[in-house]
Amino acid sequence: xxxxxxxxxxxxxxxxxxxxxxxxxxxxxxxxxxxxxxxxxxxxxxxxxxxxxxxxxxxxxxxxxxxxxxxxxxxxxxxxxxxxxxxxxxxxxxxxxxxxxxxxxxxxxxxxxxxxxxxxxxxxxxxxxxxxxxxxxxxxxxxxxxxxxxxxxxxxxxxxxxxxxxxxxxxxxxxxxxxxxxxxxxxxxxxxxxxxxxxxxxxxxxxxxxxxxxxxxxxxxxxxxxxxxxxxxxxxxxxxxxxxxx
Amino acid sequence: xxxxxxxxxxxxxxxxxxxxxxxxxxxxxxxxxxxxxxxxxxxxxxxxxxxxxxxxxxxxxxxxxxxxxxxxxxxxxxxxxxxxxxxxxxxxxxxxxxxxxxxxxxxxxxxxxxxxxxxxxxxxxxxxxxxxxxxxxxxxxxxxxxxxxxxxxxxxxxxxxxxxxxxxxxxxxxxxxxxxxxxxxxxxxxxxxxxxxxxxxxxxxxxxxxxxxxxxxxxxxxxxxxxxxxxxxxxxxxxxxxxxxxxxxxxxxxxxxxxxxxxxxxxxxxxxxxxxxxxxxxxxxxxxxxxxxxxxxxxxxxxxxxxxxxxxxxxxxxxxxxxxxxxxxxxxxxxxxxxxxxxxxxxxxxxxxxxxxxxxxxxxxxxxxxxxxxxxxxxxxxxxxxxxxxxxxxxxxxxxxxxxxxxxxxxxxxxxxxxxxxxxxxxxxxxxxxxxxxxxxxxxxxxxxxxxxxxxxxxxxxxxxxxxxxxxxxxxxxxxxxxxxxxxxxxxxxxxxxxxxxxxxxxxxxxxxxxxxxxxxxxxxxxxxxxxxxxxxxxxxxxxxxxxxxxxxxxxxxxxxxxxxxxxxxxxxxxxxxxxxxxxxxxxxxxxxxxxxxxxxxxxxxxxxxxxxxxxxxxxxxxxxxxxxxxxxxxxxxxxx
Numbered sequence: 001x002x003x004x005x006x007x008x009x010x011x012x013x014x015x016x017x018x019x020x021x022x023x024x025x026x027x028x029x030x031x032x033x034x035x036x037x038x039x040x041x042x043x044x045x046x047x048x049x050x051x052x053x054x055x056x057x058x059x060x061x062x063x064x065x066x067x068x069x070x071x072x073x074x075x076x077x078x079x080x081x082x083x084x085x086x087x088x089x090x091x092x093x094x095x096x097x098x099x100x101x102x103x104x105x106x107x108x109x110x111x112x113x114x115x116x117x118x119x120x121x122x123x124x125x126x127x128x129x130x131x132x133x134x135x136x137x138x139x140x141x142x143x144x145x146x147x148x149x150x151x152x153x154x155x156x157x158x159x160x161x162x163x164x165x166x167x168x169x170x171x172x173x174x175x176x177x178x179x180x181x182x183x184x185x186x187x188x189x190x191x192x193x194x195x196x197x198x199x200x201x202x203x204x205x206x207x208x209x210x211x212x213x214x215x216x217x218x219x220x221x222x223x224x225x226x227x228x229x230x231x232x233x234x235x236x237x238x239x240x241x242x243x244x245x246x
Numbered sequence: 247x248x249x250x251x252x253x254x255x256x257x258x259x260x261x262x263x264x265x266x267x268x269x270x271x272x273x274x275x276x277x278x279x280x281x282x283x284x285x286x287x288x289x290x291x292x293x294x295x296x297x298x299x300x301x302x303x304x305x306x307x308x309x310x311x312x313x314x315x316x317x318x319x320x321x322x323x324x325x326x327x328x329x330x331x332x333x334x335x336x337x338x339x340x341x342x343x344x345x346x347x348x349x350x351x352x353x354x355x356x357x358x359x360x361x362x363x364x365x366x367x368x369x370x371x372x373x374x375x376x377x378x379x380x381x382x383x384x385x386x387x388x389x390x391x392x393x394x395x396x397x398x399x400x401x402x403x404x405x406x407x408x409x410x411x412x413x414x415x416x417x418x419x420x421x422x423x424x425x426x427x428x429x430x431x432x433x434x435x436x437x438x439x440x441x442x443x444x445x446x447x448x449x450x451x452x453x454x455x456x457x458x459x460x461x462x463x464x465x466x467x468x469x470x471x472x473x474x475x476x477x478x479x480x481x482x483x484x485x486x487x488x489x490x491x492x493x494x495x496x497x498x499x500x501x502x503x504x505x506x507x508x509x510x511x512x513x514x515x516x517x518x519x520x521x522x523x524x525x526x527x528x529x530x531x532x533x534x535x536x537x538x539x540x541x542x543x544x545x546x547x548x549x550x551x552x553x554x555x556x557x558x559x560x561x562x563x564x565x566x567x568x569x570x571x572x573x574x575x576x577x578x579x580x581x582x583x584x585x586x587x588x589x590x591x592x593x594x595x596x597x598x599x600x601x602x603x604x605x606x607x608x609x610x611x612x613x614x615x616x617x618x619x620x621x622x623x624x625x626x627x628x629x630x631x632x633x634x635x636x637x638x639x640x641x642x643x644x645x646x647x648x649x650x651x652x653x654x655x656x657x658x659x660x661x662x663x664x665x666x667x668x669x670x671x672x673x674x675x676x677x678x679x680x681x682x683x684x685x686x687x688x689x690x691x692x693x694x695x696x697x698x699x700x701x702x703x704x705x706x707x708x709x710x711x712x713x714x715x716x717x718x719x720x721x722x723x724x725x726x727x728x729x730x731x732x733x734x735x736x737x738x739x740x741x742x743x744x745x746x747x748x749x750x751x752x753x754x755x756x757x758x759x760x761x762x763x764x765x766x767x768x769x770x771x772x773x774x775x776x777x778x779x780x781x782x783x784x785x786x787x788x789x790x791x792x793x794x795x796x797x798x799x800x801x802x803x804x805x806x807x808x809x810x811x812x813x814x815x816x817x818x819x820x821x822x823x824x825x826x827x828x829x830x831x832x833x834x835x836x837x838x839x840x841x842x843x844x845x846x847x848x849x850x851x852x853x854x855x856x857x858x859x860x861x862x863x864x865x866x867x868x869x870x871x872x873x874x875x876x877x878x879x880x881x882x883x884x885x886x887x
Contacts, residue, residue: 162495215491216584
């Protein structure tokens with residue numbers, strides 16, 4: 001029996017689902033040989049409530065999403081958070097710094113009264129999560145790695161070290177040496193430092209490592225010329241939820 | 247080939263001269279035949295990368311971001327390919343591509359020699375060996391060292407081994423040393439060299455000397471001493487404090503040429519039929535490096551990981567492989583954003599600690615030269631007070647006019663020439679005037695002789711000796727004094743000290759017990775303490791008489807009567823051995839931790855200077871490490887209580 005896999009989207013851009021199966025043709029066939037994809041809005045219209053593995057995309061930002069998520073948790077044997085919004089709250093949590101009324105006004109203006117909103121939160125703030133596929137968007141290889149681990153019955157091997165490790169392996173010149181600041185030293189690796197290798201910096205989309213030395217990272221950012229406000233802003237983009245709950 | 251006449255057959259271990267054109271034809275010849283890696287500029291730094299033409303190659307760089315060891319031990323490589331299932335099979339995957347690395351600095355060559363030892367001696371590693379045998383190493387002397395490098399201190403700024411060819415840029419051309427038969431063949435096939443002129447040999451020496459003078463950082467201790475001083479400072483608080491800003495980001499180990507630790511993991515294809523076993527670079531600075539499946543992490547603190555890395559660099563690698571574990575390239579210091587990774591800085595800090603400890607030993611030696619160790623200083627008896635028929639307080643002043651300089655809780659050796667010497671605890675606080683008091687019970691020859699002294703008589707004094715009470719620990723705390731009988735003699739020095747500095751402490755409670763009313767000591771002071779509103783004073787006698795109206799019962803009966811906060815209180819207990827046992831039980835009932843119960847031990851201390859051995863209990867000399875101990879310390883000393 002092939003495990004039945006379902007994808008669900010909550011508050012997010014749905015880019016994770018779009019990017020999730022950006023596999024080459026051979027891999028898609030291998031994947032479909034290994035699992036039954038039963039719910040996947042971006043791929044097929046049929047739906048069912050019978051599934052084993054639920055991938056949750058997006059953060060939870062409306063009251064009505066909570067019972068819906070709990071129902072999925074009850075049904076699924078395994079729940080996997082997919083992407084930054086689901087794993088760590090992501091950019092949606094930026095609104096948590098505002099009163100919810102004000103956030104609604106800014107976004108919907110005079111139509112605000114038709115909408116409800118609550119402070120955004122990651123999936124694990126509502127239901128227990130078994131595995132995480134991190135990133136904005138997630139690394140396809142990591143999604144595949146998690147699926148393979150589930151099929152083999154082992155724990156997916158997701159690094160608990162910072163991006164610096166992979167950045168050094170990639171042979172990059174540290175962006176700090178070029179006057180650019182970066183969150184890499186406290187952000188979980190697994191992305192092969194793709195942003196830095198491509199000439200950018202790390203904004204922290206994969207979330208913090210288990211025991212980040214935030215004080216030291218903040219001191220370093222200040223040493224490299226950032227103000228306290230700029231430092232806070234840097235962390236907020238993806239990691240507001242971790243920041244406010246600590 | 248016009249220069250053919252000048253060319254020679256380049257023998258191993260000899261140095262020749264080569265023109266710039268000669269180098270070009272060597273490099274381009276190699277590029278035509280095999281993969282060539284060398285140094286290129288990138289974002290204002292230098293990196294090793296594939297070289298497609300001679301003009302891409304940079305030979306006058308300072309240091310590269312990551313070392314060339316990645317061509318021998320890649321960040322990630324496949325060890326095995328396997329199939330899953332019943333008849334699972336595993337095949338080794340060994341890479342055999344021939345390569346040349348051009349422009350390797352001597353410190354990196356030394357690092358490669360370490361990898362050779364680690365991977366090619368015990369349990370030879372087939373992947374490493376194959377790659378190593380297929381790799382040509384052409385070194386170049388580093389004439390422009392990085393400001394973070396200290397290779398000259400590690401003896402790795404120059405090398406005579408580990409390369410096939412080694413170049414030195416002498417301006418007009420290159421000197422080339424042949425390091426192997428492969429090197430001879432390379433020159434014969436791709437280039438020409440000639441015997442160097444005297445001026446060229448002199449120039450090579452000059453540029454090397456100039457380069458070694460350019461190193462800005464140096465080790466302040468001979469590197470042979472590193473293992474010993476590291477070992478001696480394993481427990482030093484330095485590791486904790488220095489590692490506080492560590493991000494555990496692993497940058498230091500990822501850029502290190504002598505780091506070669508790895509992780510091994512399986513990756514399976516989506517068809518779940520076949521897979522690969524990979525090894526991937528790993529490092530001891532990373533949080534989970536020493537974590538086992540049960541969740542236990544054997545190096546879970548930043549300090550322990552930071553220390554382990556420095557110990558590997560300065561001690562473990564040298565001891566295990568007989569080669570220097572840090573080549574002083576300075577890459578880790580450049581990569582570390584927290585600016586704490588530089589081994590030379592850690593080594594120098596530890597050297598400074600070691601030096602400070604040795605200086606203390608030297609100072610002690612100078613302060614008490616051997617000729618004076620056993621010579622007493624003369625002290626005049628300036629006052630005598632009888633406490634009981636058996637006990638008197640003697641007040642002395644040193645004839646040299648200097649104060650005794652004691653800490654409360656220390657003791658002196660008192661001598662009466664012809665009779666002998668005895669250890670006597672000091673009963674007065676250094677906060678009182680220039681004399682010191684010794685309260686003495688008449689129990690033996692020396693104390694009998696002392697009891698016969700009159701004002702104006704002199705005795706000999708050596709000391710003060712011993713550690714005394716831990717004044718720094720007591721500062722700001724609530725203090726519970728428990729004195730039994732003549733235990734009050736040493737404790738009085740601390741009681742006086744605390745009362746003279748009363749504002750520096752919290753609540754002060756003083757409990758005193760004597761066997762009988764007749765054996766109560768320092769009656770005036772007992773009366774003064776009982777009236778002092780700044781302390782809570784309670785006393786008891788074991789057996790009362792008709793005149794006694796106070797508490798009757800052993801001292802332990804007083805403890806339940808006082809209110810103590812076990813988190814803030816330090817108990818200082820001095821009395822006969824039997825008393826300690828019962829007082830400890832009572833204090834433990836009140837929740838006091840072992841670290842907060844302080845005791846002074848009485849032992850036979852003949853010399854006072856840690857030599858004669860009489861006062862030894864298990865591993866400690868009471869006259870040196872004692873006589874004051876916490877209960878926590880005594881728990882490890884089985885003979886103590």
